[in-house]
Amino acid sequence: MSLEQKSHYVAVGGHTLHVRAIGPAVPVHGEPLLMVHGAIENGRIFYTESGKGLACFLARHGYQVYVADLRGRGASQPAIAEQAEHGQFELITEDIPALHRWVRERHGGASVHWLAHSWGGVLMASTLVRYPELAAQVASLLFFGTKRSVSVQGPERWFKVDLVWNRLAPWLARRQGFFAARRYKVGADDEPLRYLEESIPWVKGEPWVDPHDGFAYDSAAAAVPWPPVWMIAARRDKVLGHPIDVQRFLDEMGAKGRFTLLAQANGNRLDYDHINMLTAPQAQEDHFPAIAEWLKAPPAR
Numbered sequence: 001m002s003l004e005q006k007s008h009y010v011a012v013g014g015h016t017l018h019v020r021a022i023g024p025a026v027p028v029h030g031e032p033l034l035m036v037h038g039a040i041e042n043g044r045i046f047y048t049e050s051g052k053g054l055a056c057f058l059a060r061h062g063y064q065v066y067v068a069d070l071r072g073r074g075a076s077q078p079a080i081a082e083q084a085e086h087g088q089f090e091l092i093t094e095d096i097p098a099l100h101r102w103v104r105e106r107h108g109g110a111s112v113h114w115l116a117h118s119w120g121g122v123l124m125a126s127t128l129v130r131y132p133e134l135a136a137q138v139a140s141l142l143f144f145g146t147k148r149s150v151s152v153q154g155p156e157r158w159f160k161v162d163l164v165w166n167r168l169a170p171w172l173a174r175r176q177g178f179f180a181a182r183r184y185k186v187g188a189d190d191e192p193l194r195y196l197e198e199s200i201p202w203v204k205g206e207p208w209v210d211p212h213d214g215f216a217y218d219s220a221a222a223a224v225p226w227p228p229v230w231m232i233a234a235r236r237d238k239v240l241g242h243p244i245d246v247q248r249f250l251d252e253m254g255a256k257g258r259f260t261l262l263a264q265a266n267g268n269r270l271d272y273d274h275i276n277m278l279t280a281p282q283a284q285e286d287h288f289p290a291i292a293e294w295l296k297a298p299p300a301r
Helices: 054-060 088-106 119-130 132-137 155-176 193-203 217-223 243-253 288-296
Strands: 004-012 015-023 033-036 065-069 112-117 138-144 229-234 258-262
Touching (some): 004 088, 015 054, 015 088, 033 054, 033 088, 033 119, 054 288, 065 088, 088 112, 088 119, 088 132, 088 193, 119 138, 119 217, 119 243, 138 288, 217 243, 243 258
Parallel strands (some): 033 065, 033 112, 112 138, 138 229, 229 258
Antiparallel strands (some): 004 015
């Protein structure tokens, strides 16, 4: 099935968010997909212009897919290097709700499947907790390597989380005005200082309470009529989306969801890691087909 790719731009809070629309000439399935990336990433984790990635795979299977670059990331404007006053609060309260509304309006008010990688799932879940009325408009939640806090210990955690993310990144951001992750080759995109300051307490395991305005996600989550949830973790994801922490976040959400561990011991072709669960060529014939089938008919709420 041939694909059409086109960039769109959504104005939100003084920013212009880039959205890559990927789909067949005539979509087979009526419910569109919205994809959101994680920290120090952009939407390219899901697609390439040559047709690789989960977004392109699902588009070839008849889905209309929209891959977002959150404010300042990817092709969104202005870039973080030019304007870095926002944090994750604006992504939760402005970007994701606006993107969701924009996708629904393009599809006659249809329900939207939400998909996310890593911290993008935390942002999406937090949006639904703040605005539970949106849950009825969300067909399903499908998160890859999504954890809210890191509980596992070891050298990789001490280096990537305790040293780089919790200490070095904020120090550099205070000096430069933002964390230039691309320059230091530790990520695909940059992050503002406020984003770091608002996410670090959660990564450390502090309560699921918004550092910006004190909103208590942890207590409010119990009242959310969660859509069907599928959390996918990877065997070789040692820190950034460790299976233990992915399961912990599913429990913290209070959602009755499906949990899958991608591992050779479970019949997969690879012991996947945090990134190649979405980028490895083997995924095209491994877990991607199961995702396409699940989206056709998620479990009942």
